[in-house]
Amino acid sequence: MLRDDVIEYSLDTHHSEEQGKAIRKKIWMVTALLTAITIIEVALGAFIKQGSGAWPFVKWSFIIMTLLKAGYIVMVFMHLGDEKKSLKYVILVPYFLFMAYLIFIALMEATAVGNAWETYGG
Amino acid sequence: MAGHASNQIDASTLWGGKISPFSTSYGKLMMWFFLVSDALTFGGLLVAYGFTRHDAQDAWPIGEETFNSLPFLGHGYPLIYVALMTFILIVSSVTMVLAVEAGHRMDKKGVIKWMIATIIGGFFFVGSQAWEWSHFIHGSEFGKVELADGSQAIVKGHFGEIKSFKVLEAGKHHKKGEIITEDLMHQYQHAVVAGNINNSIVTLHDGSKVSVDKAADEHMELIIKKDGKKYKVGDHIKGKDACNQYYDAINSGTPRKVIYGANLEENEYGPQQYGQFFFFITGFHGFHVFSGVIINIIICLGVVRGVYHKRGHYEMVEKTGLYWHFVDLVWVFVFTFFYLV
Numbered sequence A: 001m002l003r004d005d006v007i008e009y010s011l012d013t014h015h016s017e018e019q020g021k022a023i024r025k026k027i028w029m030v031t032a033l034l035t036a037i038t039i040i041e042v043a044l045g046a047f048i049k050q051g052s053g054a055w056p057f058v059k060w061s062f063i064i065m066t067l068l069k070a071g072y073i074v075m076v077f078m079h080l081g082d083e084k085k086s087l088k089y090v091i092l093v094p095y096f097l098f099m100a101y102l103i104f105i106a107l108m109e110a111t112a113v114g115n116a117w118e119t120y121g122g
Numbered sequence B: 001m002a003g004h005a006s007n008q009i010d011a012s013t014l015w016g017g018k019i020s021p022f023s024t025s026y027g028k029l030m031m032w033f034f035l036v037s038d039a040l041t042f043g044g045l046l047v048a049y050g051f052t053r054h055d056a057q058d059a060w061p062i063g064e065e066t067f068n069s070l071p072f073l074g075h076g077y078p079l080i081y082v083a084l085m086t087f088i089l090i091v092s093s094v095t096m097v098l099a100v101e102a103g104h105r106m107d108k109k110g111v112i113k114w115m116i117a118t119i120i121g122g123f124f125f126v127g128s129q130a131w132e133w134s135h136f137i138h139g140s141e142f143g144k145v146e147l148a149d150g151s152q153a154i155v156k157g158h159f160g161e162i163k164s165f166k167v168l169e170a171g172k173h174h175k176k177g178e179i180i181t182e183d184l185m186h187q188y189q190h191a192v193v194a195g196n197i198n199n200s201i202v203t204l205h206d207g208s209k210v211s212v213d214k215a216a217d218e219h220m221e222l223i224i225k226k227d228g229k230k231y232k233v234g235d236h237i238k239g240k241d242a243c244n245q246y247y248d249a250i251n252s253g254t255p256r257k258v259i260y261g262a263n264l265e266e267n268e269y270g271p272q273q274y275g276q277f278f279f280f281i282t283g284f285h286g287f288h289v290f291s292g293v294i295i296n297i298i299i300c301l302g303v304v305r306g307v308y309h310k311r312g313h314y315e316m317v318e319k320t321g322l323y324w325h326f327v328d329l330v331w332v333f334v335f336t337f338f339y340l341v
Helices: A007-012 A017-047 A055-077 A085-120 B026-059 B080-104 B108-138 B184-194 B239-251 B272-305 B307-311 B315-340
Strands: B144-146 B152-158 B162-169 B201-203 B209-214 B218-226 B236-238
Touching: A017 A055, A017 B080, A017 B315, A055 B080, A055 B315, A085 B026, B026 B272, B026 B315, B080 B108, B080 B315, B108 B272, B108 B315, B144 B239, B152 B239, B162 B184, B184 B201, B218 B239, B236 B239, B272 B307, B272 B315, B307 B315
Parallel strands: none
Antiparallel strands: B144 B152, B152 B218, B162 B209, B201 B209, B218 B236
16 A cells, blocks of 8 residues: 555655664663653652652652653654654644643642632631 | 655645645654644643642642552552552553664564563553552551541551451351451451441441451551541541540441542542542543553554555554553653652
């Protein structure tokens, strides 16, 4: 089944044996990195109690590490880093704008609702 | 790689409407658009979770309080099990990207090998989730207790083993003086929930009254999750006092003073919504993993039959790969926001 409307783009990603070696090396490097981050996260979560003095720092480092992991998965494993710039931004920019807005508005609203319960009883 | 294609296309094709603005095939582009919309769904779910949690504050359970068990090894291993699940999913994502890489070299055997590894990893993850759900639904040995002042507390510590029941008063199935040694925990919890315990005398399902031979509980601690007249959310009750208050509730003879496990209406871990979010978010993700495994199997069969080799490229593997990585990506966020933070 030859489909002339897709074939030239679909062939673009082909690479040789030598290029493959370099790509595989990168994949294993990223694997090691993702594993290391997960181990650090679990260690922090198991040893530092919520509500302790170091907790706010730990919480934010969780979020940063998660975004780092997500970045590597999307850019390397999903090959978005290898796509055209325009495609990259069409995917990422609207999503981040919308999510940032949603998170902001939901947390503000949650605080207000929490205060209302506290003031008027539940 | 991608991106150079537009330079190679001649002018007649360029102006003939055959060019993709992103230099990717239609199928891959649509997979990306689908993934963005699916990511919005998961984003919405996690934000809703964040909203509810932010609103509930201290009453919300902490991941390491709820998820601290391993199969065959019991309690006291906070987060290790989910970390293992996370690792399994990351590894299966790696084997998938290796399958895609093999496809780019037209290495059919390599694609098959790595895709089978991915499918096995996927089944392991789904199986782990089944264990976790079962554990979450059945709950701990202590359950959640409602204290005399109306506050509710989760219970930490080591539950002393129930060794036997001694029948004091005969019922339908048991004679007086008989020692019961089977199915003890289940019958005991049943009696606790039904409020069939008075002054440490348990009334079993068949009407027989028994006394319980049970080892002492150790390191008991009550953590308040719902305000009462005396205790407020976040209070800790330790030692003898914790033990007394817990068994006062059990011995009160009132039904549902203690509940075990979780369903959609109540759970022993925290507010009602906690259980609902757990079932919905991990369930929705688990459904994605399951359908991902099915799709991978279908595509893998296509690879074995040589469909994509004949086509001249393994883009179908790349597209299911995108979906599979997305499933991993979602889990990274679920792991952080449901279990860690």
